[in-house]
Amino acid sequence: MSEAVPTVKLVIVTGKGGVGKTSVAAALAQAHAKSGRRVLVALCNVKESLSGLLGSEPIDWQVRRVAQNIWGVNMDPERCVEEYGAMTLHSKALFALLFNNKFLRTFLRAIPGLHEWAMLGKVWWHTTELRENGAFAYDLVILDAPATGHGLDMLRVPKVIVEVVPPGILRRDAEKAWALFQDPLRCQVVVVTVPEEMPTTETLELAGAMQGELRIPVGRLVINSVSAPLFSQAERAAVGAEVPVFPGSEGLLAGGLRAAARERCERETRQAHQMKRLAEGLNLPTTYLPLLPDGAATPEAIGVLAKRFLEAWLR
Ligand SMILES: Nc1ncnc2c1ncn2[C@@H]1O[C@H](COP(=O)(O)OP(=O)(O)O)[C@@H](O)[C@H]1O
Ligand SMILES: [Mg+2]
Numbered sequence: 001m002s003e004a005v006p007t008v009k010l011v012i013v014t015g016k017g018g019v020g021k022t023s024v025a026a027a028l029a030q031a032h033a034k035s036g037r038r039v040l041v042a043l044c045n046v047k048e049s050l051s052g053l054l055g056s057e058p059i060d061w062q063v064r065r066v067a068q069n070i071w072g073v074n075m076d077p078e079r080c081v082e083e084y085g086a087m088t089l090h091s092k093a094l095f096a097l098l099f100n101n102k103f104l105r106t107f108l109r110a111i112p113g114l115h116e117w118a119m120l121g122k123v124w125w126h127t128t129e130l131r132e133n134g135a136f137a138y139d140l141v142i143l144d145a146p147a148t149g150h151g152l153d154m155l156r157v158p159k160v161i162v163e164v165v166p167p168g169i170l171r172r173d174a175e176k177a178w179a180l181f182q183d184p185l186r187c188q189v190v191v192v193t194v195p196e197e198m199p200t201t202e203t204l205e206l207a208g209a210m211q212g213e214l215r216i217p218v219g220r221l222v223i224n225s226v227s228a229p230l231f232s233q234a235e236r237a238a239v240g241a242e243v244p245v246f247p248g249s250e251g252l253l254a255g256g257l258r259a260a261a262r263e264r265c266e267r268e269t270r271q272a273h274q275m276k277r278l279a280e281g282l283n284l285p286t287t288y289l290p291l292l293p294d295g296a297a298t299p300e301a302i303g304v305l306a307k308r309f310l311e312a313w314l315r
Contacts, residue, residue, distance in 0.1 A: 007185050007186060008140065008185070008186060008187070008188050009127040009139075009140060009141065009180070009186045009187065010123070010124075010127050010140070010141050010142075010143065010180060010181075010186065010187040010188070011025075011028060011140065011141070011142045011143070011187075011188050011189075011190055012143045012145050012155075012181070012187065012188070012189045012190065013025045013028070013142060013143065013144050013145060013190045013192060014145040014146075014147075014148070014151040014189065014190070014191055014192070014206065014210075015147070015148065015191050015192035015193055015199075015203065015206065015222075016147055016148050016193065016198075016199045016202045016203065016206075017147035017148070018147075019192050019193050019194045019199055019224055019225075020192055020194065020222075020224035020225060020289070020296065021144055021145070021147070021192050022043075022046075022049055022050055022053065022144050023053065023224070023296040023302065023305060024190065024192045024222055024224065024289070024305070025041055025050070025142050025144040026041070026050055026053040026054055026302045026305075027289075027302050027303075027305035027306040027308075027309055028142055028190070028306070028309060029041050029054070029067075029070050029142055030054070030067075030070070030299075030302055030303060030306035031306040031307075031309040031310050031314055032069075032139070032140055032314070033067065033068060033069035033070045034069075034306065034310065035310070035314065036069070037069065037139040037140055038069050038071070038136075038137070038138045038139050038140070039069060039070050039071070039138060039139065039140045039141075039142060040063065040070075040071045040072070040073065040126055040137075040138040040140070040141045040142070041066075041070065041071070041072045041073075041141075041142045041144060042072075042073050042075055042119075042122070042123050042126070042141060042142065042143050042144065043059065043072070043073065043074040043075065043144050044075055044119055044143075044144065044145065044146050044154070045074065045075055045076055045077055045119070046074060046144075048074045049297070050066075050072055050074075050144070051066060051072070052297060052298075053296070053297065053298070053299065053302045054066050054067045054070060054072070054299055054302070055067065055298075055299040056072070059072040059073065059074045060073075060074055060076075061073065061074060061075065061076040061079050063126075067299075071138070075119045075122060075123075077115030077116075077118055077119055078115070080115070080118035080119050080121070080122045081114060081115065081118040083118075083122065084118050084121055084122065087125075088169050088170075088173075113153075113156075113157035113160065113161075116153065116154040116157045117157045117158060117161065117174070119154070120154060120155070120157065120158060120177060121158075121173055121174075121177060123141055123143050124173075124176065124177035124180055126138060126141050127141050127180065148202055148205075148206050151206075152206070152209055152210070152214070155181065155210075155214055155216060156214065158174040158177050158178045158181070159178060159214060161174035161178075162174050162175050162178050181216050182215060182216055182217070184217040184219060187216075188219035188220065189210060189216055189217065189218045189219055189220075190218075190219060190220045190221075190222055191203055191206060191207055191210075191218055191220070191221050191222070191284075192222045192224055193221065193222070193223055193224065193278065194223070194224050194225045195223055195225075195226060195270075195271040195272075195274040195275050195278070196270075196271075196274060197270075197274060200274040200277050200278055203221075203278065203282075204277070204278070204281045204282065207221075207281075207282050207284070218282070218284060219284075219285070220284060220285050220286070220287065220313070221278060221282055221284040221285070221286045221287075222286070222287045222288075222289060223275060223278065223286060223287070223288050223289070224289045225289065225290075225291040225292075226271065226275075226288045226289065226290055226291060227264075227267060227268060227271060227290075227291050228290060228291075229268050230264055230268070231261065231264070231265055231268075235261075236265050239258060239261045239262050239265055285313075287308065287309060287312050287313050288308075288312070289305050289308055290304075290308070292304060292305075
């Protein structure tokens with residue numbers, strides 16, 4: 001493991017929808033679990049796919065063990081509010097009494113950001129949770145955060161609480177959570193993208209908003225679904241120049257094969273261009289994950305990505 005990793009308590013995985021955030025969260029969990037760390041993966045009220053990626057029973061609102069050294073939870077915002085309320089009022093019964101009141105429920109729902117804060121607060125709390133023996137329940141909590149805009153909205157909530165809410169329990173907790181999110185030694189924000197134009201543009205904006213407006217440092221960029229370069233420069237030139245790649249291949253490369261080869265070359269060029277934009281625009285430590293031909297929806301496929309993390313980041 002690299003030197004900075006052991007102190008990290010929270011990893012926030014974010015990025016555009018569909019780029020592979022959940023796959024990355026699962027792969028990171030596997031990689032850390034393999035290194036002997038106890039990992040909790042927290043999902044934000046999603047139609048969850050993580051259990052399929054880790055080969056477990058479905059993951060619901062209750063924390064449960066999903067694989068060796070890995071626990072999972074799919075946070076339900078209302079239950080999080082309830083948990084938070086019970087914790088701050090020190091009485092589940094009292095909170096249930098209040099929470100089950102129809103008017104209070106409607107009132108609570110109308111507070112902007114309450115659900116987001118309840119989920120973030122729960123995540124923060126799990127980073128501090130202790131077992132009976134006094135050891136931390138988890139060495140690392142991985143938050144599979146909502147996609148770009150919603151993720152930013154979510155992280156904005158504790159900042160707003162810290163800035164505008166009068167001193168009290170709520171602000172005290174938000175201050176602790178906010179301090180964690182802003183501390184690059186304890187919290188690592190991982191931005192996931194794919195090397196295509198739109199996701200790259202969105203990633204540059206997302207990282208800009210995180211580091212600028214929110215002042216939450218981004219620790220790492222993960223470029224997912226990278227196609228390995230298939231052709232040498234000479235082969236690329238040959239395909240582009242419409243001359244046979246090798247003597248006697250005229251027939252082979254005459255039709256579809258040549259077109260496919262050229263298309264692939266062009267895709268690699270576009271991909272390289274987006275990777276250059278990301279490198280120049282962000283200047284972040286970067287992990288590259290391969291495009292897996294059969295997708296990333298099985299524990300075995302996630303294992304391949306986890307291995308990349310172990311080789312190229314978490315050594
Ligand atoms: N490296 C990869 N190679 C191939 N398919 C991938 C890869 N990473 C993710 N996928 C696939 O892309 C889709 C979206 O991934 P997912 O992790 O659910 O994205 P997100 O959580 O960002 O919405 C899934 O079908 C997943 O299996
Ligand atoms: Mg997801």
